[in-house]
Amino acid sequence: MRYIISRAFQDDPRLHRLRPAHRAYWRRLMHQDVLLGGGVWEDGRREVLVVKAQDRAAVHQLLGADPYTQERLALDVMVQGMDDLLGAEERAECAIPAAGGAEPAGRLSAHELRVARMMLDGLTNRQIAEHFMVSPRAVEQHITRIYRKLSISRRAQLAVALRGERLLAS
Structure with missing residues (x-):
């Protein structure tokens, strides 16, 4: 199943420092056909990701391994199943x-x-x-x-x- 993840991040200098590791993590998932698309805005303080995962627990596992999540930089996280959106x-x-x-x-x-x-x-x-x-x-x-x-x-x-x-x- 495909999921949409929408996240907002703290305005924190660690965002800039961790950006290369964050991008490398998601780039690796893109090559594994887990990350299907995404984008950032507001100077990197917001992002939307489209991922393929078995269930919500798997999505949360993906998020948990992200350097931004590990540093507790996410303020607001929304996970929505695409089938729910387009059913x-x-x-x-x-x-x-x-x-x-x-x-x-x-x-x-x-x-x-x-x-x-x-x-x-x-x-x-x-x-x-x-x-x-x-x-x-x-x-x-x-x-x-x-x-x-x-x-x-x-x-x-x-x-x-x-x-x-x-x-x-x-």
Whole structure:
């Protein structure tokens, strides 16, 4: 099963010192096909990771071996199963209704939702393009619209945004 991990870290000088070990740990897991994707923002004080694990206990084991966790730098940790997020279409269509217009600004079209699901499944832009028999550029344009509608800027933020959470601080 795939899991989304969202974490916030203390504003601590140890973050910078431990960053190489943190990255090496997750890079090793990426090569083992455990880490499927991720990204950081707010100067490295927040991150979202997409991992493959048997269960939540295994996810917590992965987190426990991370140098940031061992140094107790995580302030807030959220672990969510991706199947929980995308189990039903109405859950995945996390619309923020807008007044008027054929398609509200926060709502993904059915096709955009299919593209978003493929992104969450770990497919590359080229693989998505091949599936729909379109150019990779067409897929990039769909992804740009998805990001704009959900007010995100990275693939790693997609699952949380579909869940209706805001990733960036106000």
